[in-house]
Amino acid sequence: MKEHYFEDLKVGDRFKSETYKVSEEQIINFAREFDPQPFHFDATVARQTMFKDLIASGWHTAAISMRLFVQTLNCAEGAIGLGVDEMRWPTAVKPNDVLQVESEILDLRESRSKPSHGIIRIRNVTTNQRGEVVQTMMASALVLRKKK
Amino acid sequence: MKEHYFEDLKVGDRFKSETYKVSEEQIINFAREFDPQPFHFDATVARQTMFKDLIASGWHTAAISMRLFVQTLNCAEGAIGLGVDEMRWPTAVKPNDVLQVESEILDLRESRSKPSHGIIRIRNVTTNQRGEVVQTMMASALVLRKKK
Numbered sequence: 001m002k003e004h005y006f007e008d009l010k011v012g013d014r015f016k017s018e019t020y021k022v023s024e025e026q027i028i029n030f031a032r033e034f035d036p037q038p039f040h041f042d043a044t045v046a047r048q049t050m051f052k053d054l055i056a057s058g059w060h061t062a063a064i065s066m067r068l069f070v071q072t073l074n075c076a077e078g079a080i081g082l083g084v085d086e087m088r089w090p091t092a093v094k095p096n097d098v099l100q101v102e103s104e105i106l107d108l109r110e111s112r113s114k115p116s117h118g119i120i121r122i123r124n125v126t127t128n129q130r131g132e133v134v135q136t137m138m139a140s141a142l143v144l145r146k147k148k
Numbered sequence: 149m150k151e152h153y154f155e156d157l158k159v160g161d162r163f164k165s166e167t168y169k170v171s172e173e174q175i176i177n178f179a180r181e182f183d184p185q186p187f188h189f190d191a192t193v194a195r196q197t198m199f200k201d202l203i204a205s206g207w208h209t210a211a212i213s214m215r216l217f218v219q220t221l222n223c224a225e226g227a228i229g230l231g232v233d234e235m236r237w238p239t240a241v242k243p244n245d246v247l248q249v250e251s252e253i254l255d256l257r258e259s260r261s262k263p264s265h266g267i268i269r270i271r272n273v274t275t276n277q278r279g280e281v282v283q284t285m286m287a288s289a290l291v292l293r294k295k296k
Binding site: 030033034035036037038039040049050057058059062063064066067070071077078079080081082083084085086087088089114 | 227
């Protein structure tokens with residue numbers, strides 16, 4: 001993917017990521033380290049819940065989505081996250097799901113405090129292999145401007 | 149920590165977590181897997197940025213905060229995350245920072261679609277060893293009610 005500076009982006013631009021398959025082992029390992037709740041790491045317990053199967057931590061879904069987003073937008077010297085709004089997990093992620101992120105540029109503005117950077121506002125939607133939405137969010141990030 | 153059901157919680161209740169020290173190795177490993185931007189995994193590059201040091205991915209801060217929150221609130225059969233709003237990272241997390249989460253119950257309501265559960269709304273504030281705020285967020289989650 002091409003490297004992007006602030007000036008390369010336009011409101012309405014859309015980017016589609018590669019795909020990422022998440023294994024049962026990855027779901028369990030992430031949960032044991034960061035979200036130690038039985039329905040995230042114990043398949044026997046998980047089968048008795050409303051989900052009927054192991055489900056990934058929402059923070060694991062968020063982290064995978066970040067990986068896919070970073071590789072796709074590929075901002076020059078990286079994008080520095082400022083904040084996230086309206087993050088929702090409408091469908092649970094289960095073992096062997098294949099995730100993909102679509103990003104849309106919602107807004108672009110100059111940074112007053114850091115003239116070397118601009119601020120982008122994006123919407124990221126993560127879907128599974130059946131096209132079901134597993135995560136939506138909006139985020140703001142600092143992106144480097146081209147040197148004049 | 150005591151196990152909590154929906155009925156055990158009141159608006160205004162506050163909970164303080166244990167602490168968690170994050171190493172340079174953990175910051176680099178998380179970044180390589182989920183947020184592969186140089187200022188998160190390459191100390192030499194990071195020292196030339198506005199941060200002057202390696203900084204943790206915001207998603208790593210969020211994941212550590214979840215671990216601390218889950219262990220502290222300790223909801224019976226777990227808390228099922230519905231969404232997160234207004235997540236901000238006002239200060240970067242650096243190697244060897246010691247993080248702690250304070251949670252406040254903002255709202256409690258019954259779930260119409262799942263009568264076995266209630267919905268809690270919380271504010272989580274994560275601080276470092278100097279008391280600086282590294283993350284704030286609000287979240288909603290399903291929590292089990294006591295069986296009558």
